[in-house]
Amino acid sequence: MGRKDGCSKGKGGSMHFYKKEGGFYGGHGIVGAQVPLGIGLAFAQKYSKDENVTFAMYGDGAANQGQLFEALNMAALWDLPAILVCENNHYGMGTAEWRAAKSPAYYKRGDYVPGLKVDGMDALAVKQACKFAKEHALKNGPIILEMDTYRYHGHSMSDPGSTYRTRDEISGIRQERDPIERIRKLILAHDLATEKELKDTEKEIRKEVDEAIAKAKESPLPDPSDLFTNVYVKGFGVESFGADRKELRAVLP
Amino acid sequence: MLGILRAKVACRGVPASGLEQGIRVIASRAFSSSAKQMTVRDALNSALDEEMSADPTVFIMGEEVGEYQGAYKITKGLLDKYGPQRVVDTPITEAGFAGIGVGAAYHSLRPVIEFMTFNFSMQAIDHIINSAAKSNYMSAGQISVPIVFRGPNGAAAGVGAQHSQCYAAWFGACPGLKVLAPYSSEDARGLLKAAIRDPDPVVFLENELLYGESFPVSAEVLDSSFCLPIGKAKIEREGKDVTITAFSKMVGYALQAADILAKEGISAEVTETIHLIFYVSVEDIVRAAKRTCYRSVPLAATA
DSSP states (O other): OOOTTSTTTTOSOTTOOOBGGGTBOOOOSSTTTHHHHHHHHHHHHHHTTOOOOEEEEEETTGGGOHHHHHHHHHHHHTTOOEEEEEEEOSEETTEEHHHHOSOOOGGGTTTTSOEEEEETTOHHHHHHHHHHHHHHHHHHOOEEEEEEOOOOSOSSTTOOSOSSSOHHHHHHHHHHHOHHHHHHHHHHHTTSSOHHHHHHHHHHHHHHHHHHHHHHHHSOOOOGGGGGTTSOSSOOOOEEEOTTSSSEEEEOO | OOOOOOOOOOBTTBOOOOOOTTOEEOOOOTTOTTSEEEEHHHHHHHHHHHHHHHOTTEEEEETTSSTTOOTTSTTTTHHHHHOTTTEEEOOSOHHHHHHHHHHHHHHTOEEEEEOSSGGGGGGGHHIIIIIIITHHHHTTTSSOOOOEEEEEOSOOSSOOGGGOOOOHHHHHTSTTOEEEOOOSHHHHHHHHHHHHHOSSOEEEEEOGGGTTOEEEEOHHHHSTTOOOOTTOOEEEEOOSSEEEEEOTTHHHHHHHHHHHHHHTTOOEEEEEOOBOTTTTHHHHHHHHHHHTTTOEEEOOSOO
């Protein structure tokens, strides 16, 4: 929300949050650029002998990016512990996958890199696939996971989501393949919880989210002086002037 | 760690007019026969060698940096000394390996990415600017990128327009990047060491025609802890009538121009804006210009 108490202190923009100590290196604004970066993280993990893997996530829209294949080639050459996860929701913004990719079987696009297609709407299948992929990546190098999933809403706030697909398609998927519904049915079928318990949990979580939103809205916007901070880790006190160079606006720390 | 020379010196017979804060004056050793000569190529090679030896997280990545010993032999001998994990030969995929380098820097390593010439950096310019330069800002300090992008920049000898562009102004205009363009061997050595130790992304613009040129270096420069401060301009030659500013190869021409002017009785000061093309040098240049009564001639860009 661009507020000061956010994890990027209001300077990340609407889609950029990071938590390095949690191993979360953020969403990247340039479609496709995150894949070479993720493979770079895997490079560092192998260099430091970490025994850890990196999950580099991208969508079907990014799957055609050239830099993805450049980095994948190097990951395969050097056996890096990288898992490329293609979250295929069948639409790149407003473009359906059959209009963007000659071969929409994204798990096969790795060619010399093995790929798995996973039902992305089944949480347990996703969990098993990730476990398998981690074991594979640590031993044999990169692997591609294609998660077959769906996007109910539009791409962004300004996209109604219905100009490039039918409403029937959206409601159909919601009825048949919704991941949370599926888990709910599984829990009830195996008597792991009652209907009421699930409803209570839902209420509790909604309350937690609402409180978090309220708290975030209370937080102030960052100070204008924050425009000039964090440009460098180690700056040199460069002066930044106003439009006519007579007014000294700030000194970059 | 910073080897800053603050000696008041006489430069070519013209007495030093007093030192300003932050401007370094070089002792001219042209007349000292005991000074060691070092090519820019050897200066860069020794800087890389020493930094890799001191810090195990420093590694080199680029085309032909390993088995070929470097397209311009800057990384000669380093593969044998440090092994293929630290001197990494890449396929011809700049966007890919620049991104991999930045990702490695996000995690914990200190990559030195070589572009065979900076003309090819345009293939990777998205990673240099959007992935490297902006990360510290957008994450409010959480993710810093201690990476160095280096390689020859600007004109070479008749290689055509696609291999001769100077990128100083392009990269210098980007906040978040530190752009360095050294001239002499001492500059090359000190600044490359400083760049590798720096926690911010650095674009290190060398010049192919300078690689073979020799410059005198003092014992202090040869010391493994020698490091120059990033962000200061340097006075190559003192004078009092006019200031000439330049960077990279043009400094050589500026010095020759100063010689020609000296024959006509005009004492020219040559200030080298080797550090940060865009920022701090402005202050230092203005200070230098004030000393020569505001008569200033900028020699922009390399030849």
